[in-house]
Amino acid sequence: xxxxxxxxxQRPKKAGGGLLMGRVLGVPIYVAPSWFLVAALITWxxxxxxxxxxxxxxxxxxxxxxxxxxxxxxSVLVHELAHTVAALRFGLPVRxxxxxxFGGVSEIEKESQTPGREFTLAFVGPLLSLxxxxxxxxGLLAVEAGTVPGVLLAGLAISNLIVAVFxxxxxxxxxxxxxxxxxxxxxxxxxxxxxxxxxxxxxxxALVVLIGLPLATHAGGFTDRDSYTGADSxxxxxxxxxxxxxxxxGAGNSLRVARLRQRLPALQARRLTxxxxxxxxxxxxxxxxxxxxxxxxxxxxxxxxxGDPVSLVREAGIAEVPEHRRPWVQVSTLAEDLTDGMxxxxxxxxxxxxxxxxxxxxxxxxVVEETGEIYGVLSTADVERAFVEAMAKDxxxxxxxxxx
Numbered sequence: 001x002x003x004x005x006x007x008x009x010q011r012p013k014k015a016g017g018g019l020l021m022g023r024v025l026g027v028p029i030y031v032a033p034s035w036f037l038v039a040a041l042i043t044w045x046x047x048x049x050x051x052x053x054x055x056x057x058x059x060x061x062x063x064x065x066x067x068x069x070x071x072x073x074x075s076v077l078v079h080e081l082a083h084t085v086a087a088l089r090f091g092l093p094v095r096x097x098x099x100x101x102f103g104g105v106s107e108i109e110k111e112s113q114t115p116g117r118e119f120t121l122a123f124v125g126p127l128l129s130l131x132x133x134x135x136x137x138x139g140l141l142a143v144e145a146g147t148v149p150g151v152l153l154a155g156l157a158i159s160n161l162i163v164a165v166f167x168x169x170x171x172x173x174x175x176x177x178x179x180x181x182x183x184x185x186x187x188x189x190x191x192x193x194x195x196x197x198x199x200x201x202x203x204x205x206a207l208v209v210l211i212g213l214p215l216a217t218h219a220g221g222f223t224d225r226d227s228y229t230g231a232d233s234x235x236x237x238x239x240x241x242x243x244x245x246x247x248x249x250g251a252g253n254s255l256r257v258a259r260l261r262q263r264l265p266a267l268q269a270r271r272l273t274x275x276x277x278x279x280x281x282x283x284x285x286x287x288x289x290x291x292x293x294x295x296x297x298x299x300x301x302x303x304x305x306x307g308d309p310v311s312l313v314r315e316a317g318i319a320e321v322p323e324h325r326r327p328w329v330q331v332s333t334l335a336e337d338l339t340d341g342m343x344x345x346x347x348x349x350x351x352x353x354x355x356x357x358x359x360x361x362x363x364x365x366x367v368v369e370e371t372g373e374i375y376g377v378l379s380t381a382d383v384e385r386a387f388v389e390a391m392a393k394d395x396x397x398x399x400x401x402x403x404x
Contacts, residue, residue, distance in 0.1 A: 122178035171202030173250030202251030281332035299377035311335035
């Protein structure tokens, strides 16, 4: 029900997040462990409701309730697939879909390029949920009321309607928040302004949910006041607190990611590159390090007889060689052969730089000029360090000094 964007400039980890259920359009679909808890809760509570409507089912009501839980999350999956299809249509890569505690998440790795695409990407999810609610409601008209199919169709129609309405609420990280962000972005011309407005609206919405949901449930006629117990009140308050925490945290994360995106241009390959010295493959490590020290360089590039780079000496490999053995170790034994993905244009910066590094996860890259001339070596550790510094700037206390 929410879309997330990832900007961490680290080597990709194994895709995870739970049980892999399959792939759609090449996008893996995971079920988080928390889903099984929710499925059990839905089975229990919906089963108890069925006992009032269809008492003749006996314990079989829990089997029907389990089917409802699975069908409901199938609807959530359709909601997320709508986001995924739209993202892929706009050329935005989707890392995975995850079904979890409260709904699902489509992990979209890049930001929409225009507010119109952002609005469309957010709106298609609730739209599909509304269409599903209509389909289930139409099915309900075709079956007999008070039967198992009737109860299931009614429950799915109502639940999909709730999913659509809830996600249309105008606050990040909900779809309605992304739609609000797109509108403010369109009016102001600044995506960051839209993010700030939608994030703070999301935080206000979290407070409304925390306070208003229990009050509305108790006073709005959703429950039988005569049978409303202290346990029911505690359950409503706990549910409201969980929802409010999810919305508040999601709004804060959206704001943090947007601020980090503003700092991404500072991640420039040219600025982060270490100076390197070229050495031949048979050069002893001690001699190569001496040349690097004399030149004020921090990296070694192995070149062939024509002076063309062929491999990079790994920093980790150097550290593993004791100093007394370095005169007898050739640099070629510590080098990694260059591939096309290990060549980084010196002018790359921001998201294009991070995308290039994600595509070829290694520890060092050769940075080259447009002419193909060697500029230096870029270390993944240096990029990660620069990213952490950007995060530290974003988390500094209000009014605190900005570290440049």
